[in-house]
Amino acid sequence: MATEAIARPAHGAREYTGLLAWLLTTDHKKIGIMYLLFTIAFLFVGGILALLVRLQLAWSNTGFLSQEEYNQFFTMHASTMLFLFVIPVGAGFGNYLLPLMIGAKDMAYPRINALSLWLIPLAALIMFSSFFVEGGAAQSGWTEYAPLTDDTFMPGKGTDLWILGVQILGISSVGGAINFLVTTMTMRAPGMTLSRMPIFVWMIVVTSVLVVFATPVLAGVLTMLFADRNFGTAFFNPREGGNPLLYQQLFWFYSHPAVYIMILPAMGIVSEVIPVFSRKPLFGYRAVIYAGAAIGVLGFTVWMHHMFATGLSVPLTVWTMLATMMIAVPSGVKMFNWLGTMWGGSILMRTPMMFAVGFLFMFLIGGVDGVFHAVVPIDYAINDTYWVVSHIHYVLFGGSVFGVFAGIYFWFPKFTGKLLDETLGKVHFWLMLIGMNLAFMPMHILGLKGMPRRIADYQGGQGWEEWNLISTIGAFIIALSMLVFIVNFLKTLATAPKDAGDDPWEGNTLEWMTSSPPPEHNFHELPEIHSERPAWDRRVARDPSMTPTAAH
Amino acid sequence: MAMQAAALPHARSHAEEGLSRGMAGMVLFIASEIMLFGGLFAGYFFVRQQADTWPPEGVEHELDVSIAAVLSAILISSSIVAHIGILGIKSNRRAQFKLGIALAIILGTAFIGGQIAEWFTLMDEGLTAGSTVYGSTFYVITGFHGAHVIAGLCMLVVVFVRAIWNDFTPTRHLFADAAVLYWHFVDVVWVFVFTVLYVTPKL
Numbered sequence: 001m002a003t004e005a006i007a008r009p010a011h012g013a014r015e016y017t018g019l020l021a022w023l024l025t026t027d028h029k030k031i032g033i034m035y036l037l038f039t040i041a042f043l044f045v046g047g048i049l050a051l052l053v054r055l056q057l058a059w060s061n062t063g064f065l066s067q068e069e070y071n072q073f074f075t076m077h078a079s080t081m082l083f084l085f086v087i088p089v090g091a092g093f094g095n096y097l098l099p100l101m102i103g104a105k106d107m108a109y110p111r112i113n114a115l116s117l118w119l120i121p122l123a124a125l126i127m128f129s130s131f132f133v134e135g136g137a138a139q140s141g142w143t144e145y146a147p148l149t150d151d152t153f154m155p156g157k158g159t160d161l162w163i164l165g166v167q168i169l170g171i172s173s174v175g176g177a178i179n180f181l182v183t184t185m186t187m188r189a190p191g192m193t194l195s196r197m198p199i200f201v202w203m204i205v206v207t208s209v210l211v212v213f214a215t216p217v218l219a220g221v222l223t224m225l226f227a228d229r230n231f232g233t234a235f236f237n238p239r240e241g242g243n244p245l246l247y248q249q250l251f252w253f254y255s256h257p258a259v260y261i262m263i264l265p266a267m268g269i270v271s272e273v274i275p276v277f278s279r280k281p282l283f284g285y286r287a288v289i290y291a292g293a294a295i296g297v298l299g300f301t302v303w304m305h306h307m308f309a310t311g312l313s314v315p316l317t318v319w320t321m322l323a324t325m326m327i328a329v330p331s332g333v334k335m336f337n338w339l340g341t342m343w344g345g346s347i348l349m350r351t352p353m354m355f356a357v358g359f360l361f362m363f364l365i366g367g368v369d370g371v372f373h374a375v376v377p378i379d380y381a382i383n384d385t386y387w388v389v390s391h392i393h394y395v396l397f398g399g400s401v402f403g404v405f406a407g408i409y410f411w412f413p414k415f416t417g418k419l420l421d422e423t424l425g426k427v428h429f430w431l432m433l434i435g436m437n438l439a440f441m442p443m444h445i446l447g448l449k450g451m452p453r454r455i456a457d458y459q460g461g462q463g464w465e466e467w468n469l470i471s472t473i474g475a476f477i478i479a480l481s482m483l484v485f486i487v488n489f490l491k492t493l494a495t496a497p498k499d500a501g502d503d504p505w506e507g508n509t510l511e512w513m514t515s516s517p518p519p520e521h522n523f524h525e526l527p528e529i530h531s532e533r534p535a536w537d538r539r540v541a542r543d544p545s546m547t548p549t550a551a552h
Numbered sequence: 553m554a555m556q557a558a559a560l561p562h563a564r565s566h567a568e569e570g571l572s573r574g575m576a577g578m579v580l581f582i583a584s585e586i587m588l589f590g591g592l593f594a595g596y597f598f599v600r601q602q603a604d605t606w607p608p609e610g611v612e613h614e615l616d617v618s619i620a621a622v623l624s625a626i627l628i629s630s631s632i633v634a635h636i637g638i639l640g641i642k643s644n645r646r647a648q649f650k651l652g653i654a655l656a657i658i659l660g661t662a663f664i665g666g667q668i669a670e671w672f673t674l675m676d677e678g679l680t681a682g683s684t685v686y687g688s689t690f691y692v693i694t695g696f697h698g699a700h701v702i703a704g705l706c707m708l709v710v711v712f713v714r715a716i717w718n719d720f721t722p723t724r725h726l727f728a729d730a731a732v733l734y735w736h737f738v739d740v741v742w743v744f745v746f747t748v749l750y751v752t753p754k755l
Contacts, residue, residue, distance in 0.1 A: 108573050178580045186573045212584045220591030224692065233681045233688035235595065241608045241685035246598045250591055 026110035027520060031117050032096025033415060036408075038120055039089040043401075045128075046080035047482060049073045051475055054439075058472040060460040070456035071139035072131065072158070078142035079162065082262070083169050084124050086400050090265030091116070091176045093407055094204040096415065098180060100511035100518060101198045103189025103526050108182040112175050119172035127165035130158040138162035141454055143255070144225065146236035146247040151229045160229060163222045170215045173261075177208035177215075189510075191529030198509045198532065199282060202289045203268030206296040210257045210264075214300070218254035221247060245310055252303035260299040262396060263363075264292060266403025267334060270356045273406050274338050276505050277353035278345030284337045285532060291330035291337070298327045308379045317376055324374035331367055335360065350505070351425030355406035358433050362398025366391055369444070384454075387447025393440040405432070405485070413500030416493065417516040424488035431481030438474025442467035508533040578730040582737045585700070589741055592696060593748065596689045606753050607686045613679040615690070616670075620750045623666045624742065627701075630659030631739040634708070634732045644722045646715070653712045653728075656735065660705045667698050690749060697738070697745050704738045707731035 016024050025031060053074045056065045065073065095113065099106055107113045130137040135156015140148040149159050184197070184205055225247065227233040234240030236247050275282045282288060304312055304320040312320070338360055347353070369391040373379045382388065405428075413419045446467050451458065458464055503512040512535045514523050527534050540546050571579065600606050607614065637652020671691070681691040711728045714720060720728055 109577060174581075174584050178577050178584070181580055182573055182576045185571070185576055212580055213587050216584045216588035217591035217594075220588050220595070223696075224595060224688075227681065227688070227692055231681050233692065234685045235599070235688050235692075237685075240682070240688075241603055242599060242688070243602060246595055249598065250595060253591070253594075 026106070026114050028095050028099050028107045028110065028113060029415075029518065029520075029522075031113055032092055032094075035088060035092030035095055035117055035120070038117075038124075039085050039092055040408075042080050042084035042124065043089075044482065046077050046085055047479060049077035049080065051479055053077055054472040054475040056456065057458075057468050059465050059469055060458050062457075065456070067456040068136060068139065071454075072137040074454060075138050075141055075162075076127070076131075079127065079138065079166070081396070082142060082258075083166055084120065084127070086262045086396060086404075087169070087173060087258070088120055089400075089404055090204070090207060090261070091173070091180075093200075093265060093269065093404075093411075094180055094207075095176075097411065097511060098201055098204055099183060099187070100514070100522055101201050101509050102184060102187065102192050103510050103523065103529070104183060104187035105521050105523075107179050108187060109179050113179050116172045116175040116179070119168050119175075123165040123168040123172070126161050126168065130161035130165075133157045133161065143251060145251075146225060146228065146244045149225060149229070150236070154229075160226065163226050167219055167222055170219050173211050174215050177211035180204050180208040181212070189526050189529060192510075195286070196529060196532045198268075199271035199285070199288050199292075200265075200268035200509075203264045203271070203292050206292045207261050207264045210261050210296055210299065214254045214257040214261070217250055218258075221250035221254070224250075245307070248307050248310065249304075252306045253300075256303035256306065257296075257299045259395070260295055263399050263403075264295070266359065266400045266407075267292065269403045269407040269410070270338065270359050271334075272509065273352045273356040273410050274341050276410075276507050277348045277350060277356070278342045279348070279506075280341055280345040281508075281533060281536075282337065283340030283343070284333075287333055288337045291333040294330040295327060298323060298330070302327065305374055305379070308376050309383045321374055321376050325371055328367065328371050335364065335367075350409075351420065351422055351429060352406045352410035352505075354426065354429045355402050355409060358429060359399060359402040359406060362394055362402055362433075362436065366394030366396075366398050369394060382447050384452055385447035386443040386451045386453055389453050390440050390443035390447060393436070393443070397436055397440065402432075405429075410505070411511075412492075413504045414511055414516050414518070417498040417500050418492050418496040419500045419504060420492050421488050421496070424484055424491075428481050428484040428488065431477055431484060435474050435477030435479075435481055439471050439478060440474070442471045442474075446471075503535060506535075506539065508536050510534055513538065572726060574726040574730055575733070578733055582734065585737065585741075589693075589696070589744070592689075592693050593744070596693060596748070599685045599689065603685075608684050611679070611684055611686050613674065613677060613683075614753070615674075615750045617750050617754065619666070619670060620746050623663055623670075624746050626659050626666065627663045627739050627742050630656040630663065631736050633659065634735050638725075638728060638732050641715075641720050641725045641728060642722055646718070649720070649728075650712065650715045653708055653715060656732075657705060657708050657712060660701060660708065660735075664698060664701055664705070667694065667701075693745060693749065697741055700738050700741065704731070704735045707734060 015021075022030055022034065052065065053070065056062055056070050056073075095107070095117075098104075127137075133156065135154075135158055137158040138144060138149075138154075138161075139158065140154060144159065144162065147153065184201060188197070224233070224235040228235050228237065228242075234242040236242050236244045238244065271282060271288055302320055302324045304316055305324045308317060308320075338356075342357075369387070373382055373387065373391065409420055409425055446464055449463055449467075451462075451464050458468075500516050502514065502516055504516075505512075509532075510523075510527070510529070511518070513527050527538060531537055633652045634656035635652075637649045637656065640646065640648030640650075640652055671694075679687050679690070681687050708731055711731045714727065
């Protein structure tokens with residue numbers, strides 16, 4: 001086989017070595033890996049904040065944290081997890097994988113890509129530094145609702161630093177999203193038509209569209225909040241003709257689509273993992289794409305379901321309720337696509353597959369929860385209780401985090417050439433699954449028993465204590481599972497042989513047809529692409545005894 | 553082996569036709585900017601529809617439509633000359649290109665000067681960002697727009713400098729195209745700002 005490397009363009013860039021090769025790189029693979037390292041580190045930071053929150057609530061009157069500390073920790077837990085972990089981690093996978101999966105050499109704008117990456121630690125530095133300013137970090141919850149965040153109630157600079165950090169992350173996201181869209185539009189390899197793109201690429205495309213159209217609105221509303229706090233404007237001040245509900249309207253116009261920004265990349269990962277370990281093509285390739293797009297479109301119409309308790313007009317309430325329930329339909333379609341893929345397959349229960357199946361079960365619980373509080377009368381009852389906390393953790397931890405770990409175990413051999421340890425991986429999975437259900441299932445009951453979210457302390461004798469204690473124990477089991485992952489990660493990097501090969505799982509998509517890790521220009525030669533499973537096609541071509549399965 | 557036939561250079565990946573890579577990015581960037589201004593205008597309409605009168609009670613001041621109309625004329629002409637400049641580079645009339653861009657920069661700067669003068673006059677007369685939500689929306693929306701005009705001017709200055717260096721050719725002038733497209737966008741936003749903030753309260 002001719003393996004002569006395609007001559008790289010001489011762009012006159014100097015070759016750096018060592019640390020500089022990483023700091024100054026514009027290579028999408030190095031940038032993707034740094035995205036993943038930063039965001040996983042923020043997952044651990046956010047996790048430590050969560051443990052502090054859970055310790056405080058383990059039983060009534062623990063006296064472990066002051067109210068101000070508690071407010072800072074739960075606010076920064078959510079802000080870290082949402083803005084510094086779950087949103088950029090999708091961009092991290094996208095960065096590494098999207099160009100490989102469509103047979104491109106790099107992203108469309110490599111330098112903007114590097115900028116998007118480095119804005120993330122800058123924003124993190126700004127947000128975390130707020131712990132050390134007078135008045136401490138932001139304390140009003142990750143939603144930062146006006147008028148709670150008015151300068152009379154929150155005079156400290158923590159809220160301003162929070163706004164600054166989130167604005168910078170918004171710039172990073174929009175830059176990344178434009179990069180993904182243009183890369184997908186203009187840099188696909190010959191034969192890689194839109195209807196042959198891997199589902200993961202499609203989900204990154206839908207996510208990027210959401211980012212481009214939703215994130216700027218957050219920038220607008222946070223600018224208004226910043227101006228209200230610092231320049232004496234009156235957007236959210238009713239005495240001067242402003243309205244605090246305006247904050248909620250604009251904030252949720254961004255933040256509802258944002259929950260799909262957080263989950264769609266994980267759905268993309270799961271859609272890649274399940275077919276590989278079921279040894280079958282994805283059941284209903286087009287249906288998964290259309291369902292993802294439908295989720296994206298509907299996601300823009302339902303933001304007011306976060307505001308039922310604010311007294312919206314009846315037509316708006318009814319529309320929002322129905323549209324919200326409608327989102328369950330495309331989500332359900334995807335669920336059946338994944339189940340249909342596994343149905344009748346010869347399933348290999350390797351670690352990535354276990355996390356993917358865990359995703360299905362946990363996301364299902366979170367999704368069913370969501371339909372419950374889409375119903376307005378039920379929402380009135382459980383609004384602002386622990387039920388809501390339970391729902392978002394089933395969707396974002398049970399969904400996104402399981403998806404992220406499915407992706408890490410799945411593509412780690414591509415990133416490094418080494419396979420993560422299977423036994424430790426399975427221990428990680430089971431601890432995480434048990435821990436999350438212990439931590440978050442009791443929150444349903446707490447919510448129904450009326451425990452409000454975001455309270456620093458509670459009185460005993462209301463039937464809340466046992467469930468809170470169980471939840472705290474669950475949180476520490478999750479922490480233990482993360483330690484197992486760290487051990488596995490470090491041990492594999494330090495001691496495992498580099499023997500994963502190009503394609504350890506018998507994958508379907510283009511990234512498995514180059515070396516592990518891939519060369520700087522990704523492919524020595526591009527394979528022919530005749531379907532959405534080029535790697536499978538090549539295996540069938542090489543081994544005629546394999547029966548080709550129909551692609552659709 | 554069959555794969556050798558497919559070993560095509562990456563540069564020949566398809567979808568090269570149609571929107572170029574650089575313009576696609578600019579179009580998406582403008583789309584996100586439209587959403588930014590969309591959010592600001594949504595906020596404006598939200599507070600305006602709940603007010604009994606607009607400007608609200610207690611705000612004596614009214615915005616001067618005639619000055620804003622002059623500013624609009626200045627900005628629209630700068631868009632037109634920038635477009636004439638682009639037509640110039642496309643047909644290799646370099647003087648027309650340089651002159652068009654230079655005039656666009658001068659007119660854009662005049663617009664910003666006029667806007668700043670208007671801000672100072674209004675503040676002297678007592679309309680500030682704190683004069684009810686009316687002042688807040690006015691200064692934030694025009695301020696955001698002004699910042700975008702300045703960003704557009706910076707791009708045009710780069711285009712002009714590169715034009716002097718003869719960096720562009722009739723077939724390769726992507727940056728000029730993208731910058732002028734952005735300039736048109738800033739102009740269109742102003743038409744909305746003018747119509748909504750200045751004209752509609754008088755109707």
